[in-house]
Amino acid sequence: MANSAHLNYVLRLADDAVIQGQRLSEWCGHGPILEEDIALTNLALDCIGQARALYALAAERAGAGQTEDDFAYFRDEEAFRNHLMVELPKGDFGFTLMRQFLFGAFNWLRMEHLSGQTQDPELAAIATKAVKELRYHVEHARDWVVRLGDGTEESHRRVAESLAALWPYTGELFAPDSIDEWALQAGIGPDLNALHSRWTAIVEAALTEATLDLPSSTGWMQSGGKAGRHSEHLGYLLAEMQSLARKHPGVTW
Amino acid sequence: MNMNERFEAYIASDAKIEPKDWMPDAYRKTLIRQISQHAHSEVVGMLPEGNWVTRAPSLLRKSILLAKVQDEAGHGLYLYSACETLGVSRDDLIADLHSGKAKYSSIFNYPATSWADMGTVGWLVDGAAIMNQVPLCKTSYGPYARAMVRVCKEESFHQRQGFQILLALCNGTEAQKAMAQESLNRWWWPALMMFGPRDEDSQHTEESMRWRIKRFTNDELRQKFVDMTVPQAELLGLTIPDPDLKWNEERGHYDFGEIDWNEFHHVIRGNGPCNRERLEARRKAHEEGAWVRDAASAYAKKHARTDASSTHAA
Ligand SMILES: [Fe+2]
Ligand SMILES: [Fe+2]
Numbered sequence: 001m002a003n004s005a006h007l008n009y010v011l012r013l014a015d016d017a018v019i020q021g022q023r024l025s026e027w028c029g030h031g032p033i034l035e036e037d038i039a040l041t042n043l044a045l046d047c048i049g050q051a052r053a054l055y056a057l058a059a060e061r062a063g064a065g066q067t068e069d070d071f072a073y074f075r076d077e078e079a080f081r082n083h084l085m086v087e088l089p090k091g092d093f094g095f096t097l098m099r100q101f102l103f104g105a106f107n108w109l110r111m112e113h114l115s116g117q118t119q120d121p122e123l124a125a126i127a128t129k130a131v132k133e134l135r136y137h138v139e140h141a142r143d144w145v146v147r148l149g150d151g152t153e154e155s156h157r158r159v160a161e162s163l164a165a166l167w168p169y170t171g172e173l174f175a176p177d178s179i180d181e182w183a184l185q186a187g188i189g190p191d192l193n194a195l196h197s198r199w200t201a202i203v204e205a206a207l208t209e210a211t212l213d214l215p216s217s218t219g220w221m222q223s224g225g226k227a228g229r230h231s232e233h234l235g236y237l238l239a240e241m242q243s244l245a246r247k248h249p250g251v252t253w
Numbered sequence: 254m255n256m257n258e259r260f261e262a263y264i265a266s267d268a269k270i271e272p273k274d275w276m277p278d279a280y281r282k283t284l285i286r287q288i289s290q291h292a293h294s295e296v297v298g299m300l301p302e303g304n305w306v307t308r309a310p311s312l313l314r315k316s317i318l319l320a321k322v323q324d325e326a327g328h329g330l331y332l333y334s335a336c337e338t339l340g341v342s343r344d345d346l347i348a349d350l351h352s353g354k355a356k357y358s359s360i361f362n363y364p365a366t367s368w369a370d371m372g373t374v375g376w377l378v379d380g381a382a383i384m385n386q387v388p389l390c391k392t393s394y395g396p397y398a399r400a401m402v403r404v405c406k407e408e409s410f411h412q413r414q415g416f417q418i419l420l421a422l423c424n425g426t427e428a429q430k431a432m433a434q435e436s437l438n439r440w441w442w443p444a445l446m447m448f449g450p451r452d453e454d455s456q457h458t459e460e461s462m463r464w465r466i467k468r469f470t471n472d473e474l475r476q477k478f479v480d481m482t483v484p485q486a487e488l489l490g491l492t493i494p495d496p497d498l499k500w501n502e503e504r505g506h507y508d509f510g511e512i513d514w515n516e517f518h519h520v521i522r523g524n525g526p527c528n529r530e531r532l533e534a535r536r537k538a539h540e541e542g543a544w545v546r547d548a549a550s551a552y553a554k555k556h557a558r559t560d561a562s563s564t565h566a567a
């Protein structure tokens with residue numbers, strides 16, 4: 001039987017995945033080129049797949065007869081523990097891809113660590129599959145960050161604005177709270193400080209290639225998602241996602 | 254034999270025409286019209302289903318629907334590529350869609366207002382598409398025929414998945430079953446319209462049959478579709494909204510009522526419930542994506558130059 005920190009740690013990973021998947025799905029049929037409709041749908045599909053595996057694991061461990069869908073569809077905003085960055089509205093294509101790069105690189109490093117730890121083998125198995133998918137997400141997003149940054153004047157300006165808007169949400173990725181501390185002590189979660197250095201190196205290299213400046217990390221950083229304090233945006237996202245399921249509780253789809 | 258006669262004889266022998274082969278202008282034009290119309294249908298068809306991805310009532314259904322919409326984008330891509338082998342560019346084809354010059358399947362001008370529509374669309378719309386498209390796997394133009402083999406395989410998954418959605422609803426609560434019936438009531442007639450006008454009113458059928466672009470007439474395919482679908486509706490326990498529908502022992506087929514051809518023509522002419530918003534959505538995606546496409550080509554140009562000059566230096 002898992003303790004509550006352990007369970008919350010898994011749920012957080014799942015919440016990050018489902019909210020990303022939901023935001024990426026909003027591009028379905030509205031991408032700038034058909035190839036990107038395919039690519040973004042593919043990313044969304046991976047995220048929803050990861051969320052399902054993680055919620056199913058959480059359900060099994062919670063031991064109260066829940067299903068993956070109970071977590072996704074029948075919890076309210078404050079129960080969601082995703083990082084604030086992933087719930088922000090999709091913005092333009094550059095915003096979505098910049099987020100996918102910044103968050104994706106963090107998520108990739110996190111999953112890579114989780115795939116290698118031995119204290120929670122079931123989580124390691126899920127992470128091992130996810131890591132391969134996330135590597136592709138980061139590569140794909142990085143390619144676009146570079147192209148947009150080093151493309152036209154307009155694309156440079158737009159993606160620089162997206163970077164500036166997203167940057168204050170990067171702090172929360174690396175600021176450990178009690179659950180992160182627990183996961184580190186338990187030999188499951190990564191040391192977020194060490195992760196931060198590796199992440200910065202990846203981001204810095206890409207931004208340099210994109211002719212974008214690395215924003216200062218001493219500015220004010222937003223936080224709260226991991227503690228269930230969200231932006232106004234999450235409520236709308238969940239209202240849309242959960243509306244039908246909640247109209248018919250307990251049925252089979 | 255002149256070129257035209259040789260072409261007709263070649264086609265009549267069931268041989269495939271390849272992009273470099275000589276072909277009459279009219280054959281090329283017919284193919285471009287038909288393949289691009291099909292490609293546009295795949296792309297516009299993503300919209301009504303894309304609408305429900307964010308509201309799918311379970312994560313499993315969300316995944317299946319996402320995968321379906323992704324397949325449709327893939328179909329659009331192969332079909333645009335097949336069309337490009339005939340000497341037109343994707344950009345021009347898309348411009349024709351956006352200007353309203355090119356058509357796409359009218360079925361997507363009907364709204365998808367309930368979750369059950371994700372089932373009905375898969376079952377009936379992908380089902381009708383399969384009926385129309387399986388014969389195209391043997392169509393005379395090679396690249397089109399090959400694209401269709403792959404497309405048809407995936408469409409039959411879609412049809413099965415759509416049926417599964419409805420089966421779950423029909424085995425569910427009263428409210429779920431009512432949702433399924435209400436959806437069938439709206440989609441049945443538009444699905445029958447997918448086979449096009451009656452044979453006697455079809456402008457292109459005769460020539461297309463002779464060129465083996467088409468292999469069955471509209472009415473033949475429509476009948477086949479009805480015959481296949483009625484028992485499936487019975488299995489679901491749903492009622493097909495046609496009081497004239499009944500088995501005809503003598504013909505060995507189902508008789509069915511008359512399509513509202515007035516509605517059919519109006520939707521084709523642009524007066525369907527969603528014609529405006531579908532085209533609007535496509536145009537908007539294209540316009541809002543212009544800066545992204547420009548950036549990608551500017552980047553490619555810059556870096557092609559850098560690569561070329563560094564090769565030169567070495
Ligand atoms: Fe299709
Ligand atoms: Fe398709």
Ligand SMILES: [Fe+2]
Nearest residue numbers: 325379408411
């Ligand atoms: Fe399909």
